[in-house]
Amino acid sequence: MNNWDFSVEFVQQLYAGLNKAGVDYMEIGYKNSPKLLKGAEGAGPWRFLNDDFLRKVIPQKGSTKLSALVDVGRVDEDDILPRSESLLDLIRVACYVKDVDKALDLIQKFHDLGYETTINIMALSGVMEKELVEAFDLIKESVVDVVYIVDSYGSLDHKDMLYLIEKFKAHLPNKRLGVHTHNNMQLAFSNTLIAVDNGVEFLDASVYGMGRAAGNCPTELLVTHLKNTQYQLRPVLEVLEKLLVPLREQEEWGYLLPYMITGTLNEHPRSAMAVRASENKDAVVEFYDKLTTPEVSFPKG
């Protein structure tokens, strides 16, 4: 929601803080290709990570590994160096369920280059059982290391989460699982805890929950609450005080009613983001009526 406009110092301080906090991975940006993604002019350098640039930002790697996200159809595989020549450790591939085959082709290539890999099927809450099972059959036979359960719209509760975890476990007994939540219904953290309790190992979070629309599971809550871990809260508080609380005064994310409404309706938040960017940002009744009233269409002529 800030168009990837983080300063180099911001990213360096965040990386240092996450290292001190014992966080395992930091996702440092997207590795899509500017040639394949139009309309992204003006985005910060974290939108299209460059390995040389990254080496200047992080001259000395700590124990926190680095990951990057790519989207099927937006990444140029020739942009990806072998892991031995890159600072990145993990490449995560996001796709819709219909593109799982393409995602797995990419993952095979990244795997052969030495990277850890994940597959993140987006918008799970709108995927039919049959499609999902077909996707699982492909994933099970692939080299991917981690399969993510993604609550794109922040619409899942603990029962939905348990249902999905059991389904993923049953169909993918040979894969590690991850979880990525959104906070539209104030359930991002609790759904992540449910996932931990049921064997999910990769837990996505962002400091202060920063992220598009309602944002994500807050790192500080996970770090302080998870038992039997070495995570430290204090370095995350340092980052919060220095970087994230000031940023929240510039940029808006979190529990806001239009996002709650798209969450409860199990919809993409784009309509809610448009409302928050408009003059009527608090007109939630009108917004709700728009989303819940069937459109009447008058045939022309």
Place this chain on the structure above:
Amino acid sequence: MNNWDFSVEFVQQLYAGLNKAGVDYMEIGYKNSPKLLKGAEGAGPWRFLNDDFLRKVIPQKGSTKLSALVDVGRVDEDDILPRSESLLDLIRVACYVKDVDKALDLIQKFHDLGYETTINIMALSGVMEKELVEAFDLIKESVVDVVYIVDSYGSLDHKDMLYLIEKFKAHLPNKRLGVHTHNNMQLAFSNTLIAVDNGVEFLDASVYGMGRAAGNCPTELLVTHLKNTQYQLRPVLEVLEKLLVPLREQEEWGYLLPYMITGTLNEHPRSAMAVRASENKDAVVEFYDKLTTPEVSFPKG
């Protein structure tokens, strides 16, 4: 957190909205005695509810019942009219575990006057098992209708909540249960859902989560999410847009880092409220250090 300074119109509109939404009860204030609670000068009329005043505010009762809270030691039982002469339906008695006997004496009197009653043992997360079991023995034999599980400090997660529910059920098989949560760790709503799933029937919530410090479980989330109920979201959105969103611009509550810190440390939020009222309201590292560094005391002389 606004010193009970709601206008009569605010309360009337809120009551009308909750009726339309199908909410079962509205807690309209405290029924403590001004004679027994010093230092409350300047508080709004909802701090010390008066039956005549209430009758002017709500000339026509809807289907939403009305409740009031009292604290052991702060209520004058002679202030309480018989239910047949009052607009109130339910009186809730809050106490610490050491005062359960006194709370049950009051409850017997309110019960004899015709009211539904609840007992709310505060600060449960700091109560020893033995004390709690002794309290249960008294409660089991009493006339109280509903026993509340109260997460005063917003420090409980779903496993804690399940543990408490099982304990309450085992010791109080003849009582209905309620739940009252705080949102310090963003778990107020999810803990309430866990409670519903496990047979808890009385669910405390406040519109937009308004309440002291981190606030409570948001009414709008419960109303929209609970399955097999007649609750309506739209009237709550009307109240949110008209009353609560504007109020949130005047008064502060919700997920703020000092409240997260007292929540994770299982402490009363008063120190965090002091920080938020100070000039250094965002100095969270210093605040955390203060709360986590053992005090060094130098003996005098």
